[in-house]
Amino acid sequence: MLYFSKLRIIFITLISLLFIIFALSNLFNFDNKILNKKINLGLDLQGGSYLLLEIDNDPVIEQKLQNLTVTIRNYFKEKNVRITNFKLSNQTLSFTSDENSKQTILDEFASEESELNPYYQRFKSHQLDIVEENNFFKVSFSKQGIINLKTSSQDQALEIVRRRIDEIGTNEPNILKRGNDRILVELPGLDDPMRIKSLLGKTANLTFRFVTNDTEGSFGAEKLEFEDGTEEAIVSKRIILSGENLLDAQPRMDTENNETVVTFSLDRVGAKRFGKATSTGIGKRLAIVLDGKVISAPVIRDTIATGSGQISGGFTFQSATDLALLLRSGALPAPLNIIEERTVGPDLGQDSINAGMIALLIGFILVILYIFVKYKIFGIITNIALILNLFILVGILTIFEATLTLPGIAGIILTVGMAVDANVLIFERIKEELKSEKNNLIAFDSGYTKSRTAILDANITTLLAAIILFFMGSGPIKGFSLTLGIGIFTTLFTVYFIARLLTVLYVSKNKEKEGLI
Amino acid sequence: MIAFNKYYNRFNILSVSLVIVSLLLLTFKGLNFGIDFKGGTLIELRSTDSKINVSSLRDNLSQMNLGDVSVKNFGNETDFLIKFENNENKNVIEEIKKNLDKSFGNSFNFRRVENVGPKVSAELLRSGVIAISVALFLMLVYIWIRFEWQFSLGAIVALFHDVIVTLGLFSLLGLEINLSIIAAVLTIVGYSMNDTVVIFDRVRENLRKYSDIKIFQLTNISINETLSRTLITSVTTLLALLSIFFFGGEVLKGFSLAMIFGVIFGTYSSIYIANTVLVRLNVSQKTVLREDKN
Numbered sequence: 100m101l102y103f104s105k106l107r108i109i110f111i112t113l114i115s116l117l118f119i120i121f122a123l124s125n126l127f128n129f130d131n132k133i134l135n136k137k138i139n140l141g142l143d144l145q146g147g148s149y150l151l152l153e154i155d156n157d158p159v160i161e162q163k164l165q166n167l168t169v170t171i172r173n174y175f176k177e178k179n180v181r182i183t184n185f186k187l188s189n190q191t192l193s194f195t196s197d198e199n200s201k202q203t204i205l206d207e208f209a210s211e212e213s214e215l216n217p218y219y220q221r222f223k224s225h226q227l228d229i230v231e232e233n234n235f236f237k238v239s240f241s242k243q244g245i246i247n248l249k250t251s252s253q254d255q256a257l258e259i260v261r262r263r264i265d266e267i268g269t270n271e272p273n274i275l276k277r278g279n280d281r282i283l284v285e286l287p288g289l290d291d292p293m294r295i296k297s298l299l300g301k302t303a304n305l306t307f308r309f310v311t312n313d314t315e316g317s318f319g320a321e322k323l324e325f326e327d328g329t330e331e332a333i334v335s336k337r338i339i340l341s342g343e344n345l346l347d348a349q350p351r352m353d354t355e356n357n358e359t360v361v362t363f364s365l366d367r368v369g370a371k372r373f374g375k376a377t378s379t380g381i382g383k384r385l386a387i388v389l390d391g392k393v394i395s396a397p398v399i400r401d402t403i404a405t406g407s408g409q410i411s412g413g414f415t416f417q418s419a420t421d422l423a424l425l426l427r428s429g430a431l432p433a434p435l436n437i438i439e440e441r442t443v444g445p446d447l448g449q450d451s452i453n454a455g456m457i458a459l460l461i462g463f464i465l466v467i468l469y470i471f472v473k474y475k476i477f478g479i480i481t482n483i484a485l486i487l488n489l490f491i492l493v494g495i496l497t498i499f500e501a502t503l504t505l506p507g508i509a510g511i512i513l514t515v516g517m518a519v520d521a522n523v524l525i526f527e528r529i530k531e532e533l534k535s536e537k538n539n540l541i542a543f544d545s546g547y548t549k550s551r552t553a554i555l556d557a558n559i560t561t562l563l564a565a566i567i568l569f570f571m572g573s574g575p576i577k578g579f580s581l582t583l584g585i586g587i588f589t590t591l592f593t594v595y596f597i598a599r600l601l602t603v604l605y606v607s608k609n610k611e612k613e614g615l616i
Numbered sequence: 617m618i619a620f621n622k623y624y625n626r627f628n629i630l631s632v633s634l635v636i637v638s639l640l641l642l643t644f645k646g647l648n649f650g651i652d653f654k655g656g657t658l659i660e661l662r663s664t665d666s667k668i669n670v671s672s673l674r675d676n677l678s679q680m681n682l683g684d685v686s687v688k689n690f691g692n693e694t695d696f697l698i699k700f701e702n703n704e705n706k707n708v709i710e711e712i713k714k715n716l717d718k719s720f721g722n723s724f725n726f727r728r729v730e731n732v733g734p735k736v737s738a739e740l741l742r743s744g745v746i747a748i749s750v751a752l753f754l755m756l757v758y759i760w761i762r763f764e765w766q767f768s769l770g771a772i773v774a775l776f777h778d779v780i781v782t783l784g785l786f787s788l789l790g791l792e793i794n795l796s797i798i799a800a801v802l803t804i805v806g807y808s809m810n811d812t813v814v815i816f817d818r819v820r821e822n823l824r825k826y827s828d829i830k831i832f833q834l835t836n837i838s839i840n841e842t843l844s845r846t847l848i849t850s851v852t853t854l855l856a857l858l859s860i861f862f863f864g865g866e867v868l869k870g871f872s873l874a875m876i877f878g879v880i881f882g883t884y885s886s887i888y889i890a891n892t893v894l895v896r897l898n899v900s901q902k903t904v905l906r907e908d909k910n
Contacts, residue, residue, distance in 0.1 A: 143867075151736065291726075293710055438733035447660065447727040454865030462859030466852045473848060506796055509860055509868055513803070513875070516856025520849040524814065527845045553817045556762065557810040563754050564806030568799055571747035573740070576799045583803070 101544050101603050111596045115487055118494030125497055136497050141504035142285060143575055144452050146445030148292040150284040151277065152299060152435045154256050156249055157190070159433045160240060163248065164192045167238070174215055180204065192238045201234055208238075219243055249279045252432040257282055260435075262428035263298050282435070292442055294421070302390050302434050303425040305342035307373070310384035310396050311335045326392045326412060334386045334393065339376045344369025348426035350419035353411065359419040360409040363426065370406025378402035387412075389422075455508035462512045463489070470519055474526060476605065477616055481522040484598035488518050491589045492582065504578030514586030520557060521594040524550045529616055539615055543606050547599065554594070558587050618843070620887060621836040624895060627888040631777055638784020645787050650794035651730060653744070655737035657702040659712065660728035663694050668720055670696065676719050680712065691866040695727075702731060744798040748779070751805050759809070763816060764903050770893030771812045774885040778808045782877045796871040804878030807853070811846065811886040818842050819894065823904045831899050835891040850883045 121136065129135045142149050168185045171194070175182050180200040186193045196204060208229045211218045217226045224243035229236060240248065253276060260282055264272050273285035284299070286292065310332050311320055319336045348363040365373055376385070377399050386396040387410050395412040414422065443451075467485065471478040492511060496503060529546030536542040565587065568580035609615060651658050661673075673696055674687040682700045690697040702708060709729055716724050732740070755775060759768045779801060786793060818838040826834065839846075854876065861872040 153735070297707075436733075437731070439736045440729065440731040442726075442729040444725065444727045446662075446725070451865055451867060454863060454868075458860045458862075458864035458868075461863055462856040465855040465859060469848075469852060469855060505865070505867055506799060506871065509864065509871060512856045512860050512864075513853070516853040517807075517849070519852050520810075520845075523845050523848045523852075527842070527848075531841065553814045556813040556817065559758065560755060560809040560813065561803075561806040563758065564751055564802045567747055567751045567754065568802050571743050571750070572799065573743075573795070576795055579796075579799050 101540060101547070101599075101606070103600055103603060108600065111600060115491065115597065118491040118498075119487075121494035121497045122490045125493065136500055138493070138496050139500055139502040140448075140452070141502045141507065141575060141578055142287060142441070142448075143443050143505050144448045144455075144503065145287055146289075146443050146448035147285065147287040148289045148295070149439075149441040150286070150292065150296070150299070150437055151439035152256075152260070152282045152284065153438045154249070154252055154280045154282070154432075155434045155436060156245075156252055156280060159248065159252055160190050160245070161187065163240075164190065164238070167192060171215065171238075174207075175200075175204065178203065178207075190239060193236060194238075195235050198234060201231065204236065205229065205231060219247070246279060253279055253282070255432040256435065259429050259431050260284065260299060263424065264295065266424045266428055267295060267298070269295075281438075288445065289442075292440070296437060296440070298421060298425065299435055300437065301425055302431045303342065303428075304390050304430045305345070305426060306338045306388045307340040307376075308338055308386050308388055309335045309376075309380060310386050323386070323388060323391060323393050325396075326389070326394050332384075332386055332393055332396055334388060334396075339385070340365070340369055340373055342426060342430045344372070345426055348423040350414075350416060350423045351409070352416075353409065356411070358411060359414045359416050360411045361414065361419050361423045361426070362407065362409045364407040367406075370404070373406065373408070374402060374404040378404075394422075451505045455505055459508060459512050459515075463515055466515055466519060474616070477522075477526055477602065480598055480601040480605065481519055481526075483601060484522065484593040485515065485518055487597050488586075488589050488593040489515065491592065492586055495585050495589065496582070501581060502578060503582075504575040506575045507578030507582045510579040510582030510586065514583060514590065517561070518586065518590040518593070521554045521590060522598055524554055524557075525594070526616060533616065539606055539610055539612070543602065554591075558591060562587050617836070617840045619836065620839050620891075621832055621895075624832075624888065624892045627884075628892055631781075631885070631889055634781050634784070635777060638780045638787070641784050641787040642780075647783065647787050647793045648790050649741075650792040651699065651732045651737070652794045653737050653741040655701065655732050655734040657698075657700055657708065657732075658728070658730040659698040659709070659726065660690060661696045661698065661716075662725045662727050663696070663720070663723050664725070665720065665723040666694060668723065669693075673698070676716065677712070680715060682708065682712075695866075740795065744795070747798060748801055748805070751802050752776075752779075755805060755809050759813070762813070763820070764899075766894055766897045766899045766903060767816050767820070769897070770890040771809060771816065773893050774812050774882075774890040775805060775808055777885050777889050778804055778878060778881045781881050782874060785877055786874065791873065792870055794870065796868070797874050800871050800874035800878065803875060804882060807879060808882035808885060811849075811882050812890045814845065815839060815842050815886050815890065819891070820904055823899070823901050827901045832895050835894060839887055839891065846883060846886070850879060853879050 120134065124134050125137050164187055168187070172182060172185070180196065180203055182194050182196050182204075184193070184195045207213055208216045208225070208227065213225075216229075218224075219226070222243045224241055226241060226244040226247070227238050228241045229238050257274065257276060261274050264274065264284065264286070269286050269289050271287055273283075273287075275283045277283045286295065289295070312333060320333050321336060322331055323334050324331050344365050346364045346366050348361055351360055351362050353360045380399050381402070382399065384396045384398050387394045394410060397411070410422075467482045470481050470485075474481060489511070492514065525546055528550040529543055532542040532546045532549070533539075536545070562584060565580045565584035569577055569584060572580055606615065670687050670689060674685065677685045677687065677698065685698065685700040687696060687698050689695065709731070713726065752772075752775065756768065756772055759771045763771070782801065782804060786797070815838055818841055819835055822829075822834050822838050829837070857872050857876050857879065860868050861876065864872060
């Protein structure tokens with residue numbers, strides 16, 4: 100245990116130096132791409148917002164089943180099968196048919212080539228499940244069908260969320276999928292997430308529909324409230340234009356009426372439809388509906404064939420800007436709910452950094468003094484190892500550009516407290532060995548050897564706890580487990596290479612000295 | 617040599633009562649779950665106006681129909697912590713901001729806002745419980761591989777003792793249980809195990825060495841031989857933790873406090889619980905040698 104080859108000494112020195120340089124690169128700016136790495140500060144230290152959004156897929160499922168009603172009816176009409184009594188409730192579509200057609204319907208749904216009910220070869224599952232009882236059919240999404248639907252709406256929602264956040268221009272946002280119906284948004288440096296929250300909370304489903312008095316029309320109509328809550332209007336369900344037809348939208352000051360408006364331009368299809376609707380509907384009111392609320396319902400005075408127009412609705416410049424942004428970035432496939440939010444202001448972050456650093460410094464000094472008093476010269480050796488331990492730990496975090504959180508700093512401090520354990524185990528064992536063994540070298544050697552299993556045990560148990568935390572924990576707790584876990588490896592390295600090397604050098608120079616430790 | 621074994625019985629009675637009291641507390645008083653596990657909203661405010669105090673703030677917020685609002689100072693006189701259950705009231709933070717600005721002038725800085733929905737808090741609680749259970753199970757497996765079953769039992773009993781008593785103390789003092797406390801409990805599990813294993817290692821070594829010393833005496837020898845290590849490590853760990861407790865800021869207070877309790881209980885239990893299990897199971901040289909043969 101006491102022999103070190105020259106090569107090994109050089110190797111240990113080089114490794115230590117490398118990590119020290121990386122650790123220092125947090126303080127200085129190196130003109131080198133590889134060296135100029137920095138530890139990332141977590142949101143709790145640099146300030147920022149963490150938002151967990153959940154996609155509410157229920158309306159999507161209802162909508163898809165609603166659309167299916169027409170598809171099923173037409174599909175079986177061609178095959179001369181009569182289907183009646185369509186009903187949609189509880190995310191299940193039910194209908195009835197007669198005894199003769201029963202098998203045809205079931206066969207169509209069960210066929211692997213079915214156009215009606217796509218078959219996922221990969222998952223060995225259909226999109227829809229069908230149950231039949233006395234010619235009464237119930238159709239609902241299969242497990243795999245739901246998963247596919249959720250995944251696709253998550254993909255779309257992620258894209259829209261990214262566009263909206265990019266439009267606002269926050270620095271380095273982090274937008275990630277979580278599970279199959281959640282999106283995690285991390286916005287560093289943002290101390291007021293109100294605006295982003297309200298932008299993400301809107302589905303931004305824009306439609307242009309005529310205001311009618313006739314509730315019986317072929318498409319039906321619904322009563323909708325105005326955005327400002329002042330009036331209500333009966334609006335046809337027939338959609339003239341939707342947000343998909345928009346090419347661009349911008350806020351603008353309308354100098355004529357001295358109010359802020361949102362101007363928009365339409366794609367070719369949209370322009371054509373808009374032109375047709377405005378030419379046939381002169382004198383009618385066209386409602387502009389956003390997420391089920393009427394923004395405004397101006398009376399059509401002229402045919403608009405240019406494919407552009409403007410929306411007014413008593414906007415402030417801010418609300419016009421936000422509406423334009425929402426329209427540009429597109430509608431979400433389903434509503435998003437913010438189910439978890441954690442926001443830390445930048446000054447609290449800075450306070451946490453300061454407090455963490457002071458705690459680290461004081462804890463470090465106390466431990467170093469205590470160890471020095473306990474072990475004198477070997478205390479110095481332990482302390483050198485401890486200081487290097489800290490540098491190497493920070494160096495590793497820097498190389499991987501890991502994220503440091505406040506609990507992460509606590510993990511580093513705890514590592515400092517627990518790291519001396521290994522050296523203490525060794526030195527206490529050596530003391531015992533020296534009681535029966537007068538040869539310093541032999542006593543030191545067996546001290547190292549005999550303490551080894553206890554040291555490994557001690558570190559493995561802590562490592563197990565750290566690993567579990569890393570995989571089960573979230574955000575800041577992950578940071579704690581990361582520093583605690585890496586700390587175990589750096590501790591073993593510094594104890595067995597650096598402290599041992601220094602011990603060997605000292606002991607071999609003082610072979611004959613009594614009461615060495 | 618200190619005669620630790622003289623007090624085995626007395627401390628066993630003490631520990632059993634502590635565990636029973638803790639379990640009673642946990643059952644009837646329960647734990648004070650923070651918003652991480654209960655759901656709700658937390659706001660940390662700093663005011664620039666020293667005239668604003670807890671009661672004026674509470675009066676103001678109670679008019680807002682937020683339900684049960686808790687307002688208290690946080691660290692110092694001008695920092696406040698507001699907590700309430702948030703029942704689906706989505707823009708409540710914006711409303712509070714407007715309301716406070718109206719009543720007190722722009723004298724508040726929103727330093728921290730946390731809002732955890734009921735679904736997320738239930739998930740966090742579940743994953744916290746799973747994490748602790750998995751940790752205990754893995755420790756069990758590890759110790760079972762490393763030692764004879766009597767030792768495993770001793771270590772596990774000590775481990776459960778530490779976790780239960782720490783949580784019992786949190787229940788008694790009404791301290792808040794949040795995510796960082798779960799991290800603390802897991803670290804306590806690791807630390808307590810570590811302490812026990814070091815002593816057990818020595819017990820096993822001594823069992824092989826001396827065939828004529830009874831386990832009652834042998835555990836005492838082993839405790840004494842490892843005592844200075846136990847104390848030095850506990851002291852350095854406590855120094856680090858006390859430094860976090862006093863200087864690490866308000867956020868880490870609960871975490872470091874749980875760890876401080878845990879380290880004290882962990883040290884105590886590896887001496888007075890883990891070892892006494894060996895004594896009560898009458899472990900002898902045969903126990904260790906039989907295993908070696910296998």
